[in-house]
Amino acid sequence: MLELLRLRKRHGSQAIPDIVKAELMETHRGFPEINESRFSGNLDELTAICPTGAIGTRPLSIDMGKCIFCGECEIQSAGAIRFTNRHKTASTRRDDLVVPSGLAYEEFGAKAIEAAGGIRKILGRSLKLRQVSAGGCNGCEMELNACSNVNFDMGRFGIDFVASPRHADGIVITGPITGNMAPALSDAYKSVSDPKIVVAVGACAISGGVFAESKHLNRTFVGEVQVDLFVPGCPPHPLTFINAILDFLKRR
Amino acid sequence: MKWLETANLRTVRLAEIPNWDLEELAHQTVARVNGGGRLLLFFGEETREGVFVYSLVADDNQSKIFVASSRVTRGMSYKSMTPDIPSAHLFERELFEEFGVEPKGHPWLKPVRYGIPGVNEREDQYEFFSVKGDEAHEVGVGPIHAGVIEPGHFRFSCHGEKIYQLEIKLGFQHRGVQELFIREPFSTIYLEKLAESVAGDTVIGHAGGFARAFESLSGTQVPERAKVIRTIALELERVAIHLGDLSAISGDVAYLTGNSVFGALRTKVINTTMAICGNRFGRGLMKLGGVGFDVTPVLRDKITALVDDLEEDVSLAAEVLFSSSSVLERLEETGVVTKEAARDIGMVGPAARASGVAVDVRSDHPFDGFVLMPVHKLTLPGGDVFARAYIRYIEIQQSFRLIREQLASLSPGGIRSELKGPHPGIFVVSLTEGWRGEIAHAVITDEAGKIRKVKVKDPSFNNWFGLSLAVREEGISDFPLCNKSFNLSYCGFDL
Structure with missing residues (x-):
């Protein structure tokens, strides 16, 4: 028990106090x-x-x-x-990237980032997202998971990843969208009720990234639906993702 | 029948590789594995002269690799090796899927990534094993899972809450990585970045493994300083992921302190990697011919401070974790893979070592900094989730020691050599002990010195079946915990 208390004390508080103002170290390659x-x-x-x-x-x-x-x-x-x-490199318009x-x-x-006024009106201050990895190398997935860890703690803003698309207000895509994942991605999207948003995370989801020339991709999905938010990076830093969502929801 | 003897990163001329008929190659492979060898790779390559099948068997005790080949044609068949050596099961399925070379008598000749054109290429054509009877039922999970995880499908055959059998269907992440390695136009920068994305959680492991293969093919001598930096980066990657895994395992047994503490410690490690090369996962660090970033005196102090700081934090957190009875109750005797099973199916890495199988590329087939620095192979006898968790803890401690030793041996000098072009008509296999286990890159050049084949094998290829074995006879509610204790890659498998 004493050891546990000692551990808790050493751990202290790891949360970044101000996500909006936080800056990244000089070595980071951003904008x-x-x-x-x-x-x-x-x-x-x-x-x-x-x-x-x-x-x-x-x-x-x-x-x-x-x-x-x-x-x-x-x-x-x-x-x-x-x-x-x-690091705030996201945009609501593909061309602006x-x-x-x-x-x-x-x-x-x-x-x-053009804030989504309508969504905010309907969804209030909370946003639940269903993440779909469609050929992602686990880089973007690890950084999206990090958004919810004790350092970044995205949940403090009421933004969470949820298990079911039925509970979600939108989907977050990572990966270049492989042919084998295209049907499942499409099913997940259809399972989210309207109004819903689509967020493309990482170079692969936005453009195919290093896999763009692969013949095993099926990117028809991104042509068929409206992508509301593009978050660049390989992978995007958690601060890039969280700030993009906050800006999109006009939460700052 | 004499195999060609080679070793990790030692090139051989293609013309020297013995060529036998396929039955003979399979027979000799079985004999060599039964004689104490370990099946490393068994793969095909399509050329103008037909399909060549290469078999590679490792002698881990002697740091040797034996290679032989066979020229075959599509539609050919041979007697399956799997009934004799189960570690061949996925290699044979892969060969069948890619080249239609059929292993007769294979117990489960199912698709690996995308199916056989015209036979079972559509997802709904995949035939799962099924169970029938009172209270017998099946549970399907995926490809999309509950969390932020890569896709794969798990089909559980259950009796009540108990799992009889787990069938794992992968391939959803297949994006043609091996084909992209030989795409035109040739670009070393593209190859570096592609290797980084084979598995984004093993950036250093895969990018380093491919770089060493390329350097061997071209006879490029990498500066000692670069080798040391690569070794440090590889160990930092191991520490970071192992910490993340301890965090995830803690989370899965509802031990939230461990979940938070190990997670925060992992952040410190990947932020240090970012201080070195600008990316939390080490992207940009591995270059063909060396490394892209130097470890300056400032960084050296930073890494030393990290290791000193973390050593105490990790041991305190681990002692609390592994002395909590409610945690141990969930970890111990859960998801056991016996030593015999682990060896027979060819498991590698910490998962194998936790089952008592002493395999570690750093010691068996050393590369970079490990050539001059022996690594003691750590094993545990249990084969359960506890062993797979605890081995991560002791491997982290071992990595701290390795990082300190490497930092001490950081000699002045350059960090990158000028890269030469690959020699023509040669073959090399590059083995790397990534955090998940043995990574293999086999690379072949054509008569003009162009890379004509890159065969990538992630340790997940060896270990996914281990997860299937681990969950047999377990409650289905223990599956997530067993899964975390392996933490296997979908994209590294699917390629």
């Missing part, structure tokens, strides 16, 4: 800031090294929906592309 004028090399060579084809030209840009934030282009571009440690040269983090953040 890319691009300064094309500083690039003097060969653009074709630069775009070719990207493992997911996320780099665009005219102007130089990075599609965060494809980007796996490996940072290889930062090295190759001699600093013209720089991954900052800023394309970050062009000159776009600052603050400017991106100001309009990245």
Whole structure:
């Protein structure tokens, strides 16, 4: 019993007090800031090294929906592309994930997430989500699980992952959507009652990621339903996911 | 019949690999495994000259690997090895699924990932085992499970609350990883990132294993400093996941203090990995030819402080966990896999060691920092959930020691060598002891030096059947606990 108390005391409180203001360490590769004028090399060579084809030209840009934030282009571009440690990279519009040269983090953040007024009105302050892993490598799944651990404690906002789609207000997709999982994903979506939201988490769910060229995927689902929120990353950090949901629900 | 002898990361010329007819290859494989060998890999490769089947048997005591092959054609059949050596069961099913080479007499020739075109490729064509009789019933779970977990289907044949048999149907995560390894255009960066995503919980294990295979094929000498950093990263990965597993096991027996404490400790480990390379799971660290990030003096102090700090925290938390009678009541004698069963079905990693089977690649077929630093193989006799939980605790302590030793041997120097192209017409197998157990990457180059085949085997491929055996005769309510005690990968299996 005394040992247990000692353990509890050592453990203390591990929760991050302010999820909204929390910042990540310098090494984190988050929002890319691009300064094309500083690039003097060969653009074709630069775009070719990207493992997911996320780099665009005219102007130089990075599609965060494809980007796996490996940072290889930062090295190759001699600093013209720089991954900052800023982590609020989610958006409600797929097109907005394309970050062009000159776009600052603050400017991106100001309009990245359009809060869902209607959903808030119906669902109140709580949000229950059914997560479906459809070919995910367990990276995104581990970070989504971490959202509910003692450090991030997403439950404090009334946001939880639930077991049944019947209890859920929406689904969270991870993975590139394999052919073998496409029917189950579709069934889970249909089982959630309206109104419902769809959140795509990670490069794979948004664009196929490193598996985009696999012939074993079936991504018709993402064309058929409306994805309400895109959360980039490989995998997205828990703070990225939680803040995206809070912004979407206008909870800050 | 003489096998070609090789070893972990030692390349052989394709032309040197003996080629026998398929019956002979199967017969010799059975003989070698029955003579004390361990079936490492048995897989096919389609070439212009037909399908080549490679059989690899390990002699763990002598750090040797024996390889032989057979050229076959689709539709061929041979006498199944599985009745004699059960560890062949999935390899034979996989070969049948991919190349239509039929093992006659296989007891359960079912699909592995996607079925046989025209036979059982649709999910509703899969035939489960069934039970009939009074009070006999079946429970189907998945592919979507209750939590935030990868998909797979579990079919329980039960009598009342008791499980007779568990059939595990996987393949939902199949995304063609092995095909993508040989896609055009060739890009080393793409290969690194793809290897990281074979199983996102084993980034260092798989990316490191593939990198070592590629470096062997190309004769690239990796700087010692990089090898040390890789070894530290691998052990950090092991510590992090083992802590997470202890947290999950605690949660499953409603021991919430353990659930919280181990979870918070895991966070400290993965945040340290992030301090090294910018990603909590070590993405970006493993490069072909070395590592992408150095361990600076500041990081070195940070890792040392982490280990010092954690050592005390972990032992306190584990002592409390493993002395709680209500916890022990759930863990002990639950989900037993006997030593004989574990060895026969070819289990690997901590799950095998918890059943008393002494296999550990770090010791049997050493790589990187383990070549110069012997690792004592830890085993426990029980084979139950307790043993699989407790072995994680003692492995964490062992990893702390290994990390300290590696930090002490961190010599000055570069962290990355210039990468050469792979040599033509050669074969290599790279074995890695990931946190889950033995990871194998067999890589073959063509006559132009291009990679033409990458065969990946995650330890989950060996161990899923162990979970089936563990839950037999157990109450169905103990399944989640047994499952957590294995913590196997779906995507690593499905590829």
